[in-house]
Amino acid sequence: MVLVRKPIPIEEAIQKLAAESKQLSTETIYLEDSFGRVLANDLYASHPIPSYTRSPYDGYAIPSISTSKAGKGHSVFLKIVGTVGMENEWRGTIKEGQAVKVMTGSPLPNGADSVIMTELAKVVERPGGKYIEIRRPVSKGENVSQIGEDIKENQLLVKKGTVLNPGIIASLATFGYKNISVTRKPKIGIIAAGNNLSNLEEPLQFGKVRNSNTYMLIAQCKRCRTDSYNFGQIGNQLNNGIDKIRSALNETDVIITTGGISVGDDDDMPKIYEELGAKVLFNKIAMRPGSITSAAVIQNKLLIGLSGNPAACYVGFELFARSVIKMMLGQLKPFIKRTQAILHKDFPKPSPVTRFVRGKVSFCDGKIYVEPSGKDKSNMVSSLLESNSFIVLPAGTKGYSAGSLVDVLLLEDEDGNEQWL
Ligand SMILES: Nc1nc2c(c(=O)[nH]1)N[C@H]1C(S)=C(S)[C@@H](COP(=O)(O)OP(=O)(O)OC[C@H]3O[C@@H](n4cnc5c(N)ncnc54)[C@H](O)[C@@H]3O)O[C@H]1N2
Numbered sequence: 001m002v003l004v005r006k007p008i009p010i011e012e013a014i015q016k017l018a019a020e021s022k023q024l025s026t027e028t029i030y031l032e033d034s035f036g037r038v039l040a041n042d043l044y045a046s047h048p049i050p051s052y053t054r055s056p057y058d059g060y061a062i063p064s065i066s067t068s069k070a071g072k073g074h075s076v077f078l079k080i081v082g083t084v085g086m087e088n089e090w091r092g093t094i095k096e097g098q099a100v101k102v103m104t105g106s107p108l109p110n111g112a113d114s115v116i117m118t119e120l121a122k123v124v125e126r127p128g129g130k131y132i133e134i135r136r137p138v139s140k141g142e143n144v145s146q147i148g149e150d151i152k153e154n155q156l157l158v159k160k161g162t163v164l165n166p167g168i169i170a171s172l173a174t175f176g177y178k179n180i181s182v183t184r185k186p187k188i189g190i191i192a193a194g195n196n197l198s199n200l201e202e203p204l205q206f207g208k209v210r211n212s213n214t215y216m217l218i219a220q221c222k223r224c225r226t227d228s229y230n231f232g233q234i235g236n237q238l239n240n241g242i243d244k245i246r247s248a249l250n251e252t253d254v255i256i257t258t259g260g261i262s263v264g265d266d267d268d269m270p271k272i273y274e275e276l277g278a279k280v281l282f283n284k285i286a287m288r289p290g291s292i293t294s295a296a297v298i299q300n301k302l303l304i305g306l307s308g309n310p311a312a313c314y315v316g317f318e319l320f321a322r323s324v325i326k327m328m329l330g331q332l333k334p335f336i337k338r339t340q341a342i343l344h345k346d347f348p349k350p351s352p353v354t355r356f357v358r359g360k361v362s363f364c365d366g367k368i369y370v371e372p373s374g375k376d377k378s379n380m381v382s383s384l385l386e387s388n389s390f391i392v393l394p395a396g397t398k399g400y401s402a403g404s405l406v407d408v409l410l411l412e413d414e415d416g417n418e419q420w421l
Pocket residue numbers: 192193194196197209210211212213214258259260261262263264267289290291292306307308309310312378379
């Protein structure tokens with residue numbers, strides 16, 4: 001039987017996958033383990049920052065009015081009556097003509113409304129004690145950090161669906177969020193199909209290739225900040241493949257296969273879908289490479305069938321599996337970041353369907369440039385070495401010359417897009 005394959009538009013494939021990629025349950029983790037995890041609920045500021053009026057400098061807290069007569073060759077002298085920010089902390093109310101030594105971050109003592117930096121206040125001995133000499137008027141509020149000037153109480157700090165990065169983690173720690181609720185990571189099972197695959201440690205035999213895709217996919221899952229499980233390889237025995245996928249289903253949320261998805265004699269994946277009773281969502285997409293990327297659903301779990309050809313497998317993962325994982329993680333922006341760049345080299349090939357060329361983005365003089373990162377064949381692995389992006393060339397275009405503005409998808413970006421387009 002010849003398998004009928006009707007190519008569907010990329011957007012439709014994305015929609016079909018989105019319908020099957022519901023957000024997973026949540027779990028509570030320690031803040032120190034939260035880097036790269038996705039926040040499961042909105043978090044608010046439980047108090048203002050700063051929570052007290054404080055000095056941003058080492059210096060002297062003073063009543064500014066005491067300096068009004070300083071300037072034009074005239075100094076004023078304020079008596080140092082204590083120090084804040086030390087063990088024997090001074091706790092009084094500063095009067096006119098007085099100053100209290102403060103450290104960066106110290107609370108401003110009562111009676112003070114400004115701070116003069118150490119460098120601008122010369123300490124002098126005078127009858128009755130130590131004084132600071134001030135040569136210019138200091139205005140009210142000068143060098144004072146006001147309550148809530150950084151973050152207001154009850155302000156929304158971080159939206160649910162945000163990927164936690166060091167800056168966000170710092171903000172959450174500021175409010176004492178020791179435990180936080182995040183979406184659990186989807187468990188991705190990886191299976192390589194193919195008769196001619198050898199393990200990495202085996203000496204290479206004629207007609208065989210090493211199973212590089214499994215390692216690529218593990219790393220791609222990591223880049224999506226989720227965990228993958230290597231279920232090894234399946235050869236050309238149909239039952240073996242069916243059993244392996246069945247048992248992997250019990251331990252995973254999504255199974256990604258690579259290889260065996262096309263129309264060759266040993267391409268068993270379509271038969272495996274059929275034998276398993278999986279509902280096929282699509283088995284061809286109008287794009288290159290990765291046109292035979294397929295997806296099916298069984299026991300409410302997604303099977304994503306990627307090409308065996310390394311570059312097509314890579315592209316299929318980034319365009320589809322990546323978004324599936326991010327949707328399951330409840331990410332606000334599950335789609336790959338798209339921007340525009342100036343093509344640095346000619347790309348003369350026409351594109352009858354949308355083409356994703358492995359690209360290398362670089363930045364120069366405030367502009368974004370992109371060039372193909374190597375030979376553009378889906379069975380080639382070399383173009384992946386330097387690829388950090390895909391150049392998107394729309395269907396029906398006849399090739400591009402250097403200098404043209406093209407769309408690019410940024411693979412290393414963690415922020416993402418809310419929409420596919
Ligand atoms: N008559 C047709 N032939 C092919 C078509 C077609 O439409 N009609 N589609 C081509 C396209 S496009 C692609 S892409 C490939 C897809 O092939 P499969 O997904 O069936 O993959 P395999 O046949 O198993 O292997 C293809 C190729 O990739 C190498 N490979 C496979 N697995 C791995 C792995 N884990 N690590 C590294 N390399 C792997 C394998 O050695 C083969 O060279 O089909 C075209 N053919």
